[in-house]
């Protein structure tokens with residue numbers, strides 16, 4: 506998984522049947538260097554400017570490099586676990602979202618599934634989202650089916666929040682019905698802001714935001730956006746919001762206001778759910794930001810808990826989820842649903858590449 510934060514690649518090894526049994530075995534993270542991070546950002550800008558996904562020299566070069574980097578981390582992961590390629594049934598290769606345009610009926614995750622399968626000598630499932638979007642779904646979020654498996658023993662109703670570049674929430678009711686959608690930004694704008702003003706990749710521990718003051722007028726203006734009131738299904742590209750509205754604030758106040766903007770997005774999402782959750786389990790890198798978590802708890806009037814408290818590694822959730830979805834693809838089981846992506850009927854997703 507190479508997430509919208511562009512922080513690096515997460516690789517997870519699980520043992521699973523693609524349904525109720527999931528056992529995490531190993532996890533690795535390779536961070537991107539500043540150089541690759543900016544090539545990836547340039548690839549995203551180039552992709553968003555295209556009317557449809559198409560060959561493009563910069564994007565093609567980034568795709569090849571991204572694929573090679575995935576081959577490296579997967580090889581390391583298999584080594585770490587003391588296994589070899591023949592022990593691995595399938596690799597789920599999410600790739601990197603360079604542009605997400607369900608309004609134009611396309612979404613684009615770069616990553617060469619066939620090349621990865623050949624490099625590893627393992628079956629690879631990639632391109633998980635395009636089929637859903639072509640069928641009229643949002644193509645996101647896909648992780649809810651894995652959230653369901655993770656929380657199988659925890660009782661219902663339950664709500665899970667992923668704080669990646671973008672935030673998405675999954676609510677699972679007593680009847681197992683899933684409601685899930687992107688809430689708003691999580692880390693993407695905060696990361697961009699602290700990179701620009703402090704030369705840091707993220708606001709470590711939320712310390713920069715903690716030293717600033719939320720500008721209520723700017724926050725309200727940012728929240729006055731039709732996305733927050735729109736009913737689900739709905740999903741976001743990281744470029745759907747910008748930090749233009751905070752540009753005139755001090756660097757610390759800007760960070761505080763962007764952090765509040767992410768937290769209020771979650772509160773607005775909770776208000777759209779049939780039953781606002783009293784307890785929210787959080788995964789993703791944003792859960793390392795206590796200022797963000799405190800605001801979410803306060804704005805949502807809910808208890809907020811790390812999924813780690815329930816025995817999971819919240820840094821590994823997305824990567825584990827795509828391994829799980831690859832297994833489901835091989836078994837022809839659905840990964841997206843009317844209540845998650847808004848696809849008309851439950852459907853499986855992903856393209857299978859044999860080595």
Ligand SMILES: Nc1ncnc2c1ncn2[C@@H]1O[C@H](COP(=O)(O)OP(=O)(O)OP(=O)(O)O)[C@@H](O)[C@H]1O
Nearest residue numbers: 508509510669670692707709710789790791793794
């Ligand atoms: N110690 C920390 N303090 C504050 N923020 C952190 C810390 N560690 C990680 N983060 C945030 O988490 C982000 C990475 O989170 P994650 O990998 O879940 O996001 P992602 O790659 O965008 O995934 P997704 O696909 O869900 O969008 C970083 O970019 C950073 O903003």
Ligand SMILES: [Mg+2]
Nearest residue numbers: 508510512513
């Ligand atoms: Mg990441």
